[in-house]
Amino acid sequence: MNAITVYRLGRVEYEDGLNLMALFARARAQELVGDVLLLLEHPPVLTLGRGAKRENILASDAQLQAAGVEVFETNRGGDVTYHGPGQVVGYPIFKLPPGRQDVRRYVRDVERCVIDTLARYGLQAGTIVRWPGVWLGTEEDPRARKIAAIGVHISRWLTTHGFALNVNTQLEHFRLIVPCGIQEKGVTSLQRELGRAVDVPEVEEVLAEQFCRVFESERAAAPPPLRTVSVAVLRGRGADAEVLVLQRTPERGGFWQIVTGCLEAGESPAEAALREVHEELGLAPEPSQLLDLAYRHAFALGEQVPPRLVEETAFCVRWPAGAEVRTGPEHAAFEWLRVPEALQRLPFKGLREAVRRAAALP
Template structure:
């Protein structure tokens, strides 16, 4: 564990970026952070370096990603169909099943050393969800969790028509995190019809725009979400 605690988090908005390019960038930061932690182990406290923290926001062109616990048959498209829809497909190293990313969605990649915050992956996941829940509350939407399922849902209590509005999938090693969440804001929901989202067949997917009946200012949502994350994690955003 680090003896130096760093609450500073470098925020970067990567804009619209290819999924693989963003993935490689995450991997680079992730590896560098773990390298600092490894080097610190053999050093006296006075010689240790603080580990960095990053919060990346972006949008991706149409892409489907399959996590380690996912099933490939949850993608309902053939290779030719992917090309026709201008979509890509990747198997990746996060937890979870298959999901979709596309324009109009806020994808967040916190690359945090949890030794700087709290060393509990369950609490980490629930805190990410809470930031989304608070952001949706800013728009008058009551969102929450469904037991046994990750992500953020609408109609999560009565569950007459439960709708997922945010998916989560993370990887962590030595308490350093990568991957994260995808909040549907102005997302083209028809692309979810080509998969069994997160392996769940009996529940729908929605977006902030669909619930509000109008297109939403993506930058406004991004700013609200960033501020809720900063407060919940006691981050000092840079």
């Protein structure tokens, strides 16, 4: 019997999600892994499918920037859609067997997984022939509203991209666009329909169950991620704030970063963060001086196939006046940079987001 490995990743930056999807697709094409279902949440982004019209983005670039919403072009089908917190995004990376090599059937099967998930919550959902996605209400119903977007890509019967189900989504962000190019109807969420917040991990479990049932597969256990920490080290406040950036030695990649490191056996993320600051910089902050940035995200480590998943937790430490920076052997140089310069220097979105959050602290 076929098996699906379900990865529940939590927050994933959009470009990291595209990279993860591409690496898993390469691994699946090479038979290095079986079928994979990625379940995750993106920060606020607009994505454009192959059939997207730019005029379906109603907001100006300035409005999007003020709302913290980025825009990405993709190779999936469909028009423009929104991803953001409180939404479950699913990327099925399946190699369709001969009996399932039918694009329309595959899309119907993905829709069925979402429809049957919603039925568990007492919602009678369906599809509308004229428009893609999963809907509550019929085309003739003036109150018909979309609760999930579907946009897939299939190449040599290998699937990527997938669906986005609104659970506790901030629906106001859909006003930035004409969702999927459909002007006539609105959008909704599980939270709006049920009148209460819904547990996202619970929804993910139901979705995983439905995918295994519809695609006649067992569920395989996902390997645990590598757990790491990042620490943004700041001195000064406000417009004068500076961030400590470190350049790795050439044999370690030569790129710039903030303090990072792996958890050791038995460590909590906070304990690992304190240890890494001491080992990499020679500073021994008190636990009370370590600030949790409420930012945990997943990404692929390097470009290896199949990908090695990382779950990173971000912290901040303020550098004491007059203290000396003493870097270890893994770094070739360090600099104190103003926040905008540091953001330009750092190559990875997760590190930049940690710095943004640290700089925004009072």
